[in-house]
Amino acid sequence: MIEFEDVTKRYPDGTVAVDNLSLRIPSHQITVFVGPSGCGKTTSLRMINRTIERTSGTISIDGEDINSKDAVTLRRGIGYVIQNAGLFPHKTVVENVATVPKLLGWDKRKARSTAMELLERVGLDLKLAERYPAQLSGGQQQRVGVARALAADPIIMLMDEPFSAVDPIVRNQLQEELLRLQRDIGKTIVFVTHDIDEAIKLGDHVAVLRVGGKLAQFAPPAELLANPVDEFVENFIGKDRGYRALTFVTAEELRLTDVPAELTRAEDGSPKGWVNGSGELEPVGATFQRGDSLRAALDAVLTSPVGKGVCVDESGKAVGVVEYAALAEAFRP
Amino acid sequence: MSWVGDNSALIWEQLREHLYLALIPMVLGLLISLPLGYVATRFSWLANPLVALGGVLYSLPSIALFIVLPAILGTQILSPVNIIVALTIYAVSLLIRNVIDGLRSVPEEVLQAAVSVGYGTLRRVLTVDLPIAIPVIFTGLRVVTVANISMVSVGAIIGIGGFGELFTTGFQQDFLTPIVVGVVLSLALALVCDIALVGLQRLLTPWARVISPLKEATT
Numbered sequence A: 001m002i003e004f005e006d007v008t009k010r011y012p013d014g015t016v017a018v019d020n021l022s023l024r025i026p027s028h029q030i031t032v033f034v035g036p037s038g039c040g041k042t043t044s045l046r047m048i049n050r051t052i053e054r055t056s057g058t059i060s061i062d063g064e065d066i067n068s069k070d071a072v073t074l075r076r077g078i079g080y081v082i083q084n085a086g087l088f089p090h091k092t093v094v095e096n097v098a099t100v101p102k103l104l105g106w107d108k109r110k111a112r113s114t115a116m117e118l119l120e121r122v123g124l125d126l127k128l129a130e131r132y133p134a135q136l137s138g139g140q141q142q143r144v145g146v147a148r149a150l151a152a153d154p155i156i157m158l159m160d161e162p163f164s165a166v167d168p169i170v171r172n173q174l175q176e177e178l179l180r181l182q183r184d185i186g187k188t189i190v191f192v193t194h195d196i197d198e199a200i201k202l203g204d205h206v207a208v209l210r211v212g213g214k215l216a217q218f219a220p221p222a223e224l225l226a227n228p229v230d231e232f233v234e235n236f237i238g239k240d241r242g243y244r245a246l247t248f249v250t251a252e253e254l255r256l257t258d259v260p261a262e263l264t265r266a267e268d269g270s271p272k273g274w275v276n277g278s279g280e281l282e283p284v285g286a287t288f289q290r291g292d293s294l295r296a297a298l299d300a301v302l303t304s305p306v307g308k309g310v311c312v313d314e315s316g317k318a319v320g321v322v323e324y325a326a327l328a329e330a331f332r333p
Numbered sequence B: 001m002s003w004v005g006d007n008s009a010l011i012w013e014q015l016r017e018h019l020y021l022a023l024i025p026m027v028l029g030l031l032i033s034l035p036l037g038y039v040a041t042r043f044s045w046l047a048n049p050l051v052a053l054g055g056v057l058y059s060l061p062s063i064a065l066f067i068v069l070p071a072i073l074g075t076q077i078l079s080p081v082n083i084i085v086a087l088t089i090y091a092v093s094l095l096i097r098n099v100i101d102g103l104r105s106v107p108e109e110v111l112q113a114a115v116s117v118g119y120g121t122l123r124r125v126l127t128v129d130l131p132i133a134i135p136v137i138f139t140g141l142r143v144v145t146v147a148n149i150s151m152v153s154v155g156a157i158i159g160i161g162g163f164g165e166l167f168t169t170g171f172q173q174d175f176l177t178p179i180v181v182g183v184v185l186s187l188a189l190a191l192v193c194d195i196a197l198v199g200l201q202r203l204l205t206p207w208a209r210v211i212s213p214l215k216e217a218t219t
Ligand SMILES: Nc1ncnc2c1ncn2[C@@H]1O[C@H](COP(=O)(O)OP(=O)(O)O)[C@@H](O)[C@H]1O
Pocket: A011, A012, A013, A015, A016, A017, A035, A036, A037, A038, A039, A040, A041, A042, A043, A044
């Protein structure tokens, strides 16, 4: 757990970037700091590895004050990923990743083999290991940045808008992979973004900050969508929060009806299409699984030509359909 | 050409001397500019005055320096130390700007990343900042080296080694060959040193040679 107690940062020019922040960041989860530009997200993040020293208050990691050891030692135990990756341009990809192990004095071979393992883990083609960062795409560089942060197996990883500079498709991939990776590694991740959608997608907890470095709300994303504490948070979350909240409700409880005869199925039971009045086959539309969210179920209904969303099991076999009425029941609080 | 054959021992001796007089100040100049340049990037108010001072020093006529320095240093007028000190001053006055520009060329996010992953200051400067600054520093180093090689010849006027002696010999004996040989050898030496520096730079910065970023569709 990382604990902020009454932490304030006032820059020499008088700017109060963070004002009396108190916050408990739980271990092994992703906590996202989100808020408009200039609200003190980066400052808050960088106070954790002491690349910015706070003006007052205390920050502790698992009960131990971060000032109890020297800053360089502290930093080697905390992974750090920034926008544009900040890779060392004069080092090859694998050397970049091996940086912290080498600083820690590991022997060369072990540092290198660990680096290669991590590159594989973040989904980078190992053929790129001997390239220089300038020879990689933005998305590839960002993967290397994550691998570098994880190389010495730190308990904490700090990420400052790591995916902001890549295009939306790649960003989406990187987000999915971070979630997948986190399921394996269970690090304490503090993630900074100005994008509320990214915060909601990635965060187990979300801290919404307002300009002036004040904490507006700290809650799991579903809670944030359901009960924003004030107008600022509500506005910041933006439109469709009711619809977006459906992401956090499972389709488990949804009442299904039997697969109707009009749904043509393949031999293995997977849906092939809907037969319409004139006997033609129309596309199935989106399907969903029991474990998916109500949002997925709603999407299945909306994209179906007959207003019936098809529910499939793991193997892709159609197990039932959901109709508007059943969805409406599920939406009712 | 027979003159060259007859005097080859002398010419080799002068080549050695010329190189020594030109390269020692280049190395000393680098060793002085590096820490000075680093300090100027740490305390940025120092940078402009230092570069300006460098400009002033560089504009001093070399022959004047060669003559004034013995008085200041207490050296013999014919001592090679005068040349070495004078050329070192020129080297520093040129290189200081390149060292500052070079260190400033290190991207902010790279510096931030280096600090954040746990580099100590000295280690960071030596293994991150400096390597990245090499291309800019080498630009200055090449100018300094070529300038030094030509200025060593001036030293011959006051009677200190190098190919310049060939010019003085030629003028004194009203004999063209040593002058031509001196000019050609100075030029050749400058060219060879410049090529050597380019080669060294390429060797030190393989990463700077990746020309067209090879971005793959797969990410
Ligand atoms: N080194 C600095 N000196 C003075 N003010 C700063 C400095 N760094 C950031 N600030 C100010 O502090 C506030 C918070 O900055 P920052 O933490 O970078 O915000 P965010 O990451 O949320 O965009 C802003 O008003 C910013 O201008």
